Amino acid sequence: MQIFGAAEQRRADGRPVFNLAAGQPSTGAPAPVLQAASNALRTERIGYTSALGIAALRAAIAQHCRDWYGTSVEAEQVVVTTGSSGAFLLAFLAAFSVGDVVAMPRPGYPAYRNILASLGCEVREFDCRAEQGFSPDVAMLEALLAVEPRLAGLVIASPNNPTGSMVAGPELARIVAWCEQHGVRLVSDEIYHGVTYAGPAASAWQFGRQSLVVNSFSKYFSMTGWRLGWLLVPDALQDAVDRLAANYTICPPALSQLAGLAAFDAYPELDANVARYRENRSLLLTALPEIGLHRLAPADGAFYVYADVSNFTEDSMGWVRKVLADTGVALAPGLDFDTELGHRYARFSFAGDGTEIAAAVEILGRYLS
Numbered sequence: 001m002q003i004f005g006a007a008e009q010r011r012a013d014g015r016p017v018f019n020l021a022a023g024q025p026s027t028g029a030p031a032p033v034l035q036a037a038s039n040a041l042r043t044e045r046i047g048y049t050s051a052l053g054i055a056a057l058r059a060a061i062a063q064h065c066r067d068w069y070g071t072s073v074e075a076e077q078v079v080v081t082t083g084s085s086g087a088f089l090l091a092f093l094a095a096f097s098v099g100d101v102v103a104m105p106r107p108g109y110p111a112y113r114n115i116l117a118s119l120g121c122e123v124r125e126f127d128c129r130a131e132q133g134f135s136p137d138v139a140m141l142e143a144l145l146a147v148e149p150r151l152a153g154l155v156i157a158s159p160n161n162p163t164g165s166m167v168a169g170p171e172l173a174r175i176v177a178w179c180e181q182h183g184v185r186l187v188s189d190e191i192y193h194g195v196t197y198a199g200p201a202a203s204a205w206q207f208g209r210q211s212l213v214v215n216s217f218s219k220y221f222s223m224t225g226w227r228l229g230w231l232l233v234p235d236a237l238q239d240a241v242d243r244l245a246a247n248y249t250i251c252p253p254a255l256s257q258l259a260g261l262a263a264f265d266a267y268p269e270l271d272a273n274v275a276r277y278r279e280n281r282s283l284l285l286t287a288l289p290e291i292g293l294h295r296l297a298p299a300d301g302a303f304y305v306y307a308d309v310s311n312f313t314e315d316s317m318g319w320v321r322k323v324l325a326d327t328g329v330a331l332a333p334g335l336d337f338d339t340e341l342g343h344r345y346a347r348f349s350f351a352g353d354g355t356e357i358a359a360a361v362e363i364l365g366r367y368l369s
């Protein structure tokens, strides 16, 4: 966010910026959502809604899950949240207690670690790096359990941020079964579902009903600022989530919920966004090795290329600051995602405009050579 802020400041100063640091689509919400929002502003009161979300939206999300994953999901199992960030808070509070040990792969999305720590959980990061294909598996969990028998929870994301790596369906099935067998509560972050390039992503609920599934309107649905997400909740945690949701936020934003209902009429527009990401991805995967960045994470999903920049620096934070100051190209430092080896990595976002990305790589290439 600091680099993002510095890039925006530079833009405000009238200096050129090529922003590849953003973790969000450059597009706004799809047309049916904008239309529904405008209608709702005219015809609805925009008051509080039910704490778990309006019934029609919960039903629409359940239908979306049934359509995408071919598995049964009922509206009562869906909780609408203030983005997936709000869903994490509810999920972690409902599932874990102070002192619980919760594991997450490294590199991974930093907010898991920070939210869990703020709630008094003990976070155990385990290495899931280039040599391991950036993808967690049961062997890693076995190794972790051997040294940490108190393991209470596991948070994974597929596709992952920052690496774009995915857990294949059969491996996810094994992870789900392993967690159930060992009493480890799985929180599956599925926020990048729909933004995939090598086949669709599998959902944890295809293989069991003990996990908490987190999802959002932010990425595939291109609605970051609307702060809308959802949680699929196992029966045993329904009551806790219900009470927490009502007390923490009263309800998710009403206008966003009414508008979000129309997101499920927007698949063609949203798939066109993904087609654009796919082109940008090809551009980066071809161009980065040509400028000396050869070691890249898989980028099978999401909209990031996580690149080993250790040919150029051992301090990615200082490096991305300098690159921004010298060239206007904004990147995210790996240190955010991996406190141990992230100093050797930078994340390139390809959610933006293809021409800007191409220009950024050209400028960076000249700078590095």
Ligand SMILES: Cc1ncc(COP(=O)(O)O)c(C=O)c1O
Pocket: 023, 082, 083, 084, 085, 086, 109, 157, 160, 161, 189, 191, 215, 216, 217, 218, 224, 228, 229
């Ligand atoms: C893996 C992952 N999970 C969750 C989030 C939070 O998204 P939101 O709160 O907008 O749903 C992000 C945002 O970048 C993310 O990358």
